[in-house]
Each structure stands twice: as C-alpha cells, then as structure tokens.
Amino acid sequence: MTYEETTGSIGQIPYFDALSQEEKKEVTDGLKTLLRQTFVLEHKYDKRTERFIYNQEFRSCNKHLEFIRDYLSVIGVSVMENSQLGIIYIQGETTMGDKLPKLATLYLLVLKLIYDEQMAEVSTSVNVYTTLSEIHEKLGSYRLFKKQPAPTEIRRTIALLKKYQVLEPLDLLEDLEGDSRMIIYPCINVVLFGDDVRGLLESFEEGEDSDDEPEI
Secondary structure, three states: OOHHHHHHHHOOOHHHHOOOHHHHHHHHHHHHHHHHHOEEEOEEEEOOOOEEEEOHHHHHHHHOHHHHHHHHHOOOOEEEEEOOOOEEEEEOOOOOOOEOOHHHHHHHHHHHHHHHHHHOOOOOOOOEEEEHHHHHHHHHHOOOOOOOOOHHHHHHHHHHHHHOOOEEEOOOHHHOOOOOEEEEOOOHHHHOOHHHHHHHHHHHHOOOOOOOOOEO
C-alpha cells in the first residue's frame, strides 16, 4: 500500500492539507501507532546506548495531539495524555484491544504490585526494574502458579506486554532466564489500578476464572 493510499481517508481536511508531506506522514504514523499499540511513551529504553531516550513517535503525536484527538473522536476513541507519567494513550469501546490470556493477566497483576512497591520507596524515575524470577516469586507467594509455564508461553506473554509498552525485556526473548532484567513502563498505571489488582487477585486466589480480565 502506498503512502498516498494510507492517507487518502484523511484528505480534504484543512489542518491535514496544510501540512508538509513530512508532517502528514508524522500524523499518519502517529494514528497507526496509537491504534496498534494503545500507548506511546515519551521516553523509551534504547538497548544500543543503554539509556532512556526521547521517543520521536511521542513527539509526533504530541505535536499534532489536538488534530489526532478530533480525528479519532469520530469513531468514539478518546486520546488521553498523562504528562506526569509521559504517556499518550487511547481509550474507547471501539478500540480493538487484545483479550489477554491468563498468564498475561497474572503477569500484569504482579507487575503492578512490583511497580507500586518500588515507587513507594520514593523512586526518582517513573520506570521500574524487575526480573523474571521476581515476577514468578510474586506469583508463587499468592499461590497463583499451579505449574511453571512453558518457556514458549513465557516468551509469548513477554512479547505481548512489550507490544503494548508495558514491559521492556533487556535481553532477547530467546535468551530469557530467571535473572533477566526487565523495565516496567508507567503504562502499567493506566492498564490497572489498585482496586482492579486487589479484585482480580482475590478472584484468582479463590480459584475462579475471572470474566474481568483486562483488555489492552
């Protein structure tokens, strides 16, 4: 599909038509990114430099935020911004998120607990580090592991949470071990709130399959 075909649906809109070709591509890419991964982070970890860098996708979305808001509102999608956490994200009944499998839901629950615990220690960053072992130990402490998941299931779960900017493994998925470090991005605060975590934990501890598993 050509660039002209992808932008054809938003042609003949004064704001968009007045942009340069480069800016039109920024808007189009920003819309695609939000609809594909729900969240756009202001700063992301760069493995090459081993530090957090400013995310150009965030810059593009922020630059054209009002237009993107107006455009997506037509299909019932709200574009939200949390400047404290450095996130732009979408919400709405018409967003086509993934229904999370049970393991991904369990990971989300403990990631939120780990995130809140570390932030309570007066962290100077909105990002938190954890390991695969810490995640599994936390699940074990809540008796939520009946058996150790298969490595392929773990990798699939990590890849899904990475897609939605919740988790950033610092190692290749093929090389994941217990001591593999990961970054929990602040998007976890938008996916789950404290009451959600407690309610879901109670339902899983009671051995129920919750119908309220989060959808990203």
